[in-house]
Amino acid sequence: MNYEDRLRDREVAIFLFHGVTHPNACSVRNYTRKHLDADYFAFVIRRLKACGTPISMEDIRLHYEDGRLLPPKAFAITFDDGFENNLTVAAPILLKEKVPATFYVTTGLVDSNLMAWIDRIEYAVELRPQGSLKLPWGERAFQGAEGRKELLSEIRTYVKRDSSINSDGLASDIQQQLNVPLTYASDHPLDRKLDWHQVGTLAAEPSFIVAGHSHTHRILEHLPDAELEWEINTSLKLLEEKAGVRSVHYSYPEGLSFCYSDRVISALKQRGIRCCPSAEDGTNGSSADLFHLKRIMVI
Ligand SMILES: [Zn+2]
Known part of the structure; x- marks a missing residue:
């Protein structure tokens, strides 16, 4: 894909990345290309x-x-x-090329180095070339790299669509079914998160913006009002207290159309947020709205 082909006059294209790493030896992990190789990112x-x-x-x-x-x-x-590699691998490339960037940080993962639920599942499945799992929607056997990728894609789809599934509970259950030690944090380059000092380092760079991306990375639209407010308030409070960051920018966890709503937008506006892009694919013309901006995921 030539991403430059998506640039247009009188429109703005917002590109979405998660991580940039040096090559690593996983067979299943990172199959969605959440983390890009540094050379490809620079290209x-x-x-x-x-x-x-x-x-x-x-x-x-x-x-x-x-x-x-x-x-x-x-x-x-x-x-x-x-991710820590935003600072250690991506930022030097962006600074060298004089390209500004915004880093939306999930505050509950900072310092604690906690893994997102899907990363805990990918980590466990990476360790088991074959097996079977009892999932809330049925039993699934899996084998080989392709079989494991299909399984992971199915899990992603079901969990994101069904707000009754406790994603962290499911990750623990899958780790136990696969006889993998219960793992909540990891120092692997695909897992390692920024610490607060590193968040402050990014925020101190004039061409970078640091902003919120919830506290626990749960889908905001799935949360009752009180928990929704807690997610937003906690993330903004920690960014200010721990890294001196006050920002009017934010991004929705997962960011697909069913992950946010007018209710979520109004809760963000009440806390002073003025711009929150989604993860829906597209570019933004003159009639776009700051809480429905589209982005292009680079893979
Ligand atoms: Zn996210």
């Missing part, structure tokens, strides 16, 4: 810069709120979740 950034104009999420906010003009073929770079 994508250089191609975008050669064809378009990098701007920040703050430039985008000012465009839609105040009518500030967009440069030709404007694009922005964003990262979700807060």
Whole structure:
């Protein structure tokens, strides 16, 4: 895919990344290309810069709120979740290329180094070439790299669609069924999260914005009002207390259309958030809305 082909005049393209790593030897983990190789990431950034104009999420906010003009073929770079490699691998490339970026950090994963539920499941399945699992929607046998990838894709789909499934409970259950030690945190390059000092280092860089991405990475639309407010308040409070970050920017965990709603948007607005992109695919024209901005996932 030539991502530069998605750049347009009078539109803004927002690219979504999670991690950038040096090559690693996993057979199943990272099959969704959540983490890109550093060389490929640098290649994508250089191609975008050669064809378009990098701007920040703050430039985008000012465009839609105040009518500030967009440069030709404007694009922005964003990262979700807060992996350590954002600072150690991606940031040096972005600084060298003079490309601004926004890092949306899940505050509950900072310092604790906790893994997201799906990463805990991928970690366990990586260790078991074959087996079978009793899942809430049926029993599934799996074998080989392809079989395991199909299983993981099925788990992703079911859990994201069904708010009654406790994703962290399911991850523990799967680790136990596969006889893998219960694992909540890992120092593997695919897992390691930023610590608060590193969040502060990113935030101190003038061309970078650090912003919220919930506290526990649960789908906000699945939460009752009180828990929704707790997720938003806790994440914003920790960003300010631990890293001195006050931002009007935020991004929804998972970010698909069923993951947020007018209720979620109004809760974010009440806490001063003014711009929150989704993870739905697309570019943004003149009539776009700051709480429904589309992004392009780079894989
Ligand atoms: Zn996320």
